[in-house]
Amino acid sequence: MGKKVLIVGGVAGGASAAARLRRLDETAEIILFERDEYISFANCGLPYYIGETIKDRNKLLVQTPEAMKARFNIDVRNNSEVISVDAKNKKVVVKSKTKGTYEESYDYLILSPGGKAIRPNIPGINSEKIFTLRNIPDTDIIKAYVDKKGINHAVVIGGGFIGVEMAENLRDRGLNVTLVEAAPHILAPFDPDMVVIAEKELAENGVGLILGDGVKSFEEIGNQVQITLGSNTKINADIIILAIGVSPDTAFLKESGLAFGPKGHIIVNEKMETNLEGVYAVGDAIEVVDFITKQKTAIALAGPANKQGRIAADNVAGLNATYKGTQGSSILKIFGLTAASTGANERTLQRASMPYQVIYVHPVSHASYYPGAIPMSLKLIFNEEGRVLGAQGIGYDGVDKRIDVIATAIRFNGTVDDLAELELSYAPPFSSAKDPVNMAGFVAQNVLADRMNTVAWKDIEKDGNEDTMLLDVRTELEFSNGHLDGAINIPVDSLRERMNELDKNKTIIEYCQVGLRGYIAARILSQNGFKVANVTGGYKTSSMLHY
Amino acid sequence: MGKKVLIVGGVAGGASAAARLRRLDETAEIILFERDEYISFANCGLPYYIGETIKDRNKLLVQTPEAMKARFNIDVRNNSEVISVDAKNKKVVVKSKTKGTYEESYDYLILSPGGKAIRPNIPGINSEKIFTLRNIPDTDIIKAYVDKKGINHAVVIGGGFIGVEMAENLRDRGLNVTLVEAAPHILAPFDPDMVVIAEKELAENGVGLILGDGVKSFEEIGNQVQITLGSNTKINADIIILAIGVSPDTAFLKESGLAFGPKGHIIVNEKMETNLEGVYAVGDAIEVVDFITKQKTAIALAGPANKQGRIAADNVAGLNATYKGTQGSSILKIFGLTAASTGANERTLQRASMPYQVIYVHPVSHASYYPGAIPMSLKLIFNEEGRVLGAQGIGYDGVDKRIDVIATAIRFNGTVDDLAELELSYAPPFSSAKDPVNMAGFVAQNVLADRMNTVAWKDIEKDGNEDTMLLDVRTELEFSNGHLDGAINIPVDSLRERMNELDKNKTIIEYCQVGLRGYIAARILSQNGFKVANVTGGYKTSSMLHY
């Protein structure tokens, strides 16, 4: 018999490690411990089962203990919690629902215990009407509760991915839904200027949004729970979903001698090795390196967990595999909308003191003359050397593709020149001859080469003063449908004839709808001796910010 | 006044160069010559206008001469053909429909004359019922013809992109359509094993397919044209679309002193400069470098033409821009199907004597438990060092994304390890925790590391002999629904118990449905001392080849 490998946690990281290890090594003894009844389930599908988009509960169960045994000869022990690790003697203590407490020795140990939903110590938090969502039992309870008669008002606390997904899915079930977020905006991977589009989509689909207001207390009143927010706003709910994040589920490892990061994440090296000999860790419970900032971070996402599980197995089997850090690539459906991001956002870069520049484009999803073309908003973040640091995209179609393409470029330390040059596949139903990613590259090139001096809305709004002149270069019709206070209107197509109406002593801050005509106007004016700045993202971005 | 720049050709390459140049240089005198009436039209949309997916003809006209004047101050001269170039004296001769013949001098000349549809010298080719499609006038004529009563039978000659698009669009108009291709398969960028899926889609949508049979002659018989093929098959048609490729439209440059490639393409360097001082060329008319093989090639696609136009303008304006070669990334809608490819295919690599390996995966478009997930076929081609050389994808959803991601990786000289490691955005409606691209990377890693010995269908079909044993590792139900002649059935999940039924002296050629279970079976058997080869692509690929 070969090496004896214990795995703690039977879902994304753990089950992936087990399957890969068996493929690499028929002789290893592999035992997989899972505290709950279910292994290998589709965590990411849980909200959609509650929302009844996924109708068949069995679809959530990707693998069963029996199937893992038959296919991979894995000794799956569900209902078996590992309660401590004795690294010196290379053994763990297991508390089994059926077999009591026992020890099991190991040559190698792979830890993938995941995270647990955070439940802060707020008055009233123990109400039975407050749910968190992490696994199948949670799902069954929530779904049964929602299925009951008289459950009409839901409050979701926390505007992260799971919170937004639950808001959408409860709305799909016909509930009145309010989403409460303590920060000024939902979905932290996105910067405020982008996330407003997602917030608008939620609002338009009937999800009430309360931003910048945290929960102070809960109180059961009759059949409902009353939530009191920091602002003293009170809202009543039949059901509350608490989705304010996860923390590593590592309490059972406290005495093991493992090294932990500041928030309780297990510290590993590139090979997924912990500080303890023969002990590997993967998934939501570990600390990883941010691919962009090179700082330590943690990322609770299934892709990294699966890949890290595979890497740990490779290393246990004697191959040499490494995990090179996370870009935090993530994506979310919000009703009709797709919101996706990769790399660092402005907040992260500011925190890491990494200088950056930003551009926005609003290209159409595919050739504008082919039916169904619809604009998306794409934000690109890059540094002075042109290296792409991050991107965020929101729109109704084709956003996932563009963010994945940029994620790929980031992986290769690509620059904005690389984005401009990418040869992507084009036919009218799928893209444009200049793909949105190319377009973002072009615009960034122009900014870096000082061909376009840009200014952000937030800056003009505070900087507007006597030395500047606000110019709207859209058509007269667009102008009359709405424009910025104090702007004068000269359509770009008349600019060459009418530039004598402008003052060479002032800085001309000009905008169009999305930035393209503003760029052309800027090129005309600057080459004619005017000081000019084009507003990034155009009027569209401004109206988004003020929707 | 600044430099004087003449541009020949007012569509993809030419109009892009003109617009970019103006943005870079307000003072240049820019004159754009276009032989036809229309500039800047959507070539790629023409088939869809004929098919009435695009309903408004105006949508095909991206820019007009007037709009180019107003926005970019370009002197657009349509109906003006440049008939010769005098490079020594830096001038061109123009034949204008309204102004007769005149000369125009230049400091810089940018040539983007594009290609013209090939019309070989076949008996009967001059019938008025035989059309080619390249521009708006062609489109108007074809559409008017199709709109007529009594036009029921169409034959499309040539199974390239335009031929297939026309077949689909004429079918959408309710015509009986037959597509005739002289080569054994349509769509040359795809290898035969992939393109059969596209051929099946055409057939299922009622397009008759005649492969491996070229046209010998045309003959008008009554209101129809009779087409006689090489095999002497005869088919009658009310309308014939001839779409057998394009050749560079460079006859007017013959005496100019320009250097041409073997097929009449203009030779340029990385900066789009020709051998003549001050003369640049871009688009369908030029020779470019194949990014993979580094050999000379030509690529008639809009993305490269647009980008090369921009690069030429940059260089004329004194910037330093280069075109680094084409990957031939291309894509096509075929009824419900998407077919996309990037990089080199097997044929190209064989011609270039570049060794390669191939794997197939058939992953689902997004998480299988989320509604709408549908498998795609993905073929990855890579060399022994793991460098990705090409990819082809065919399926109903999400193919464009995966090919664009791989196209991006290829641009960075990425390897299969890179594909395995890519961090792409995942949520159930968009992908799987292991994206199809990751999956292709995994499988290729296993092949390169000799963890999986693979064999292709075409090889077993010819190599089957007494030293081999054919093993089907699918379930009994799948087996009974159809299997390969002579195969025995041991489901992978029973393999460990039943491997005594196999002969260690024979090579076991085993297959499952798509390759995944076959891989697991191969791992089990090889680690137990069996000689084993897994059939790439599984039974699915075999049944595709024999549909």
Ligand SMILES: Cc1cc2nc3c(=O)[nH]c(=O)nc-3n(C[C@H](O)[C@H](O)[C@H](O)COP(=O)(O)OP(=O)(O)OC[C@H]3O[C@@H](n4cnc5c(N)ncnc54)[C@H](O)[C@@H]3O)c2cc1C
């Ligand atoms: C509702 C929801 C939606 C999500 N949606 C997405 C999404 O769309 N995209 C995405 O990328 N990610 C998503 N995720 C995150 C993703 O599921 C996790 O990142 C991933 O599952 C982490 O894998 P893991 O192996 O680290 O932990 P888990 O998959 O959580 O597995 C850990 C397992 O270990 C068990 N365990 C813990 N401690 C012990 C112990 N001491 N003994 C025995 N067993 C133990 C737990 O019971 C648990 O089953 C979602 C998560 C949730 C909850």
Ligand SMILES: Cc1cc2nc3c(=O)[nH]c(=O)nc-3n(C[C@H](O)[C@H](O)[C@H](O)COP(=O)(O)OP(=O)(O)OC[C@H]3O[C@@H](n4cnc5c(N)ncnc54)[C@H](O)[C@@H]3O)c2cc1C
């Ligand atoms: C029906 C059809 C569908 C297509 N679909 C796709 C697709 O889906 N995806 C894709 O990537 N590509 C597609 N293409 C190819 C794409 O349109 C071309 O690659 C691209 O237009 C080439 O650009 P170009 O500037 O070189 O030539 P063109 O766009 O063809 O422009 C050349 C222009 O030059 C003019 N001209 C030529 N000689 C002279 C002269 N002597 N004087 C003055 N003017 C002259 C011509 O009249 C023509 O208008 C398609 C093409 C066609 C015809």
Ligand SMILES: CC(C)(COP(=O)(O)OP(=O)(O)OC[C@H]1O[C@@H](n2cnc3c(N)ncnc32)[C@H](O)[C@@H]1OP(=O)(O)O)[C@@H](O)C(=O)NCCC(=O)NCCS
């Ligand atoms: C219409 C045509 C003349 C446009 O050329 P163009 O002006 O270069 O292209 P676009 O309108 O896409 O604009 C791209 C420019 O806008 C800039 N831009 C785009 N969005 C922007 C934004 N939000 N803010 C600032 N600038 C922006 C880009 O940087 C780029 O400028 P650059 O090249 O100076 O960097 C040309 O593409 C054409 O003739 N197309 C039709 C023919 C054709 O391509 N056929 C084949 C495909 S069907």
Ligand SMILES: CC(C)(COP(=O)(O)OP(=O)(O)OC[C@H]1O[C@@H](n2cnc3c(N)ncnc32)[C@H](O)[C@@H]1OP(=O)(O)O)[C@@H](O)C(=O)NCCC(=O)NCCS
């Ligand atoms: C189900 C589970 C155990 C599967 O693990 P797995 O067997 O490693 O993963 P897959 O079934 O995707 O198969 C991947 C393997 O098949 C191979 N493969 C895939 N297609 C193949 C093909 N056509 N031919 C040959 N091999 C193929 C891959 O190379 C890979 O093997 P490798 O890792 O040895 O290289 C694990 O992913 C799991 O528990 N998932 C559910 C939990 C979860 O991930 N939750 C979060 C997301 S909702």
